[in-house]
Amino acid sequence: MRRSKSSSRPQFAGPGVTDANGPGVTDANGPGVTDANGPGVTDANGPGGAAGGRRRPRSVILPYLLVLPTLIFVAMFTIWPTISSLLGSFFLQRLNIAKYREPTFAGFANYATLFHDPTFYQVLGNTAFYVLGSVPVSIALGFLFALLINRRMRGIGLARLALFHPTVLPMVSVATVWLFLLTPDYGLFNSALSFIGYRGAQNWTGNPDLALLAIIFVAIWKNAGYYMIFYLAGLQSLPREVFEAARLDGAGALTTTRKITLPLLRRTSLFVTTIAFIGAFQSVDHVFVLTSGGPSNASNILLYYLWQVRFENLNVGVASALTIVLIALLLMFTVSNFLISERKGNLDG
């Protein structure tokens, strides 16, 4: 009974894996995560176990039927929009000019417009800075938090709550709260900074040199707790014997973390870095609230720019081209992240 159940699992693992990568690439990290756990888990345990228990010949269509609802949603909300953006990127369509209201074929004109637009390069640079500035720090913090709270002690529930609560808040409320914390002179953030001796500029959301940093800071504050949860789950599933053995061999905490914990959590790290990078490319809410991409585009990042081009400038063609650029960047990153960590995995083991 048990054997047959577990042997049927790889068959059903297929859809689970595609779910995690498929929508995760283009959708927000929310749906990506629920897809990975929700349907994947039920597919593997529920019907698979039942079919195995009866020892009847398994239906060939059933797995596909079960994936069908997900497939329909993926096709409708991921594949179709991607194709339609790709097509749209080759057509000139600007809703605020009557003669360009209906799409006309324009070849690579939209891409040419984009690649001749200095703001686009500024936005790309900002995005790279934002992603590289926020992702590694929030993952490292998430890991650190997980190590800190993965123990039994008094008040640990409170500590976990404190570290996790920013994740539960909607980004818009987080940004609104931070807007007040960042107020010059008496904002809590600035008061704290001046208490520890900071005497620099306080105008975080209005200063072109600080605005992007403010956006990054808020993103880290919001996301670290989220990644912490994954690491905490990972940590708690690690075998204890290994750590006991390490302790008997006299390995220090640092060595244990570096040589044992981190390598064992490789899969978790792969998952977390993937969703973190994708999430960073997709973050936009706090930009709306905190800086509107300003001043002078200093904190304008790819998705906000895309929104501006599509819904403010009403340039559908260039917005589609931008979407394709965004998708290409995300695909490139996801695939290379996967390949790199797979190779590392082989070297290690």
Add this chain to the structure above:
Amino acid sequence: MRKLVSLALSFAFVISAAGLFANGQTESPAASGPISIQVFYPVAVDAPIAQILNGYVSEFEKANPNITVKPVFSGGYNDVKTAIQTTIQGGGKPPALAVMLATDLYDLINAGYIEPLDPYLAKLPNRDSYLGDFYSSFMDNSRYNNKIWSLPFQRSAVVMYYNKDLFKQSGLSAPNSWASLAEDAQKLTVRNGNDVSRWGILWSTVGLPYWLFQPLAIGAGKNVVGSSDTEVYFNTPECIAAIKFYNSLSQKCKATPSGAQDTWGASPGDLASGRAAMIVHSTGSLAGILKQAKFDVGVMAVPGEKPNTYASVPGGGNLYILKNAPQDQKDAAFKFMQFLTEPDRVADFSIKTGYIAARKSAYETPAMKDYIAKVPQAAETRDALQYAGKELSLQNLAKVRNIFQDYLQQAFNGKLSPEEAMQKAQSEADASLKEFK
């Protein structure tokens, strides 16, 4: 058995999902009988808008039993516009009525989303007196190609709020020119060592910089936009002088923090708590300021460059009828529009929200007269309107506005000289307007 159940479940899921999407197309209102209209409405303002509008809706439905009005409240102006765009682009039916920014006029016409109100207005017996009753600086945003495309509804303007008690204590009178504004601001700034405990003036230049800046350009003698829908005046000596004046408030007078300032959200509170002696802000903040301030609050138009000149600029949202809605819904929508713009209701809306009443006759209603007797500032916001120039509104608005704001902030932040910044803003804006001429 369980397999069967799961199969059935998955089918049910697929079918219900398909049904969900088919649903959007099955709605087809009957030609006669009860009419139901949707009104898209932004709520991200400093007043209980949803509650107020729901009250009007139930009053209207009582008077017009065959019409049902469904208000759809969503975020800010941008969210309403985005929702309508996506509905229309996706092939759906737009709401019959929506409140959108007055300045979005050109984009909405070009995209083919809205239709002129002239056919509806022509049926009114009192068309001319009805239209003439709206303040002309608000109506300016409704006219294009000799047609009227919208009616003013929740309208505001840029004004200067000042702490009258502080002025009195320091023996100062309200400023009437740039020079006296700078002098007062300097005198009212209080420093304790390196820390400033009170700024003379706070003037936000992040968020909506073009809007709060426009009174400076108008006050210098030339607005950044004129009657043409494809021309801007960014590199004029007046506009450059306006930037220099703004910069001098921080650099020379030390009366405001230097560089572009993001004080939009905080400055009403700063004025009320005494951390600023003057702020330049929207009339929309009046109610909030009056609620918090423990001193006599003064409201006036922004002083201009020359003595006894003033400037302001209107803002806010208008009522639009959406072209692709069914005709019976559009007729009902116009009826609701008329209902909302009746003087008593305009007065009531203004009293409850702090927006400027868009019609002159609203100020003659007993309710408004009583209110002004209690809150004289409500009349002061309206009085600022007589100095108002046109709000930046023209073809390709978002693009031109972003160009202007980017260079404006570079000039405030000292990244470029005002002359250089405005030269670049002008040439980029001209280039982006070429296709619209």
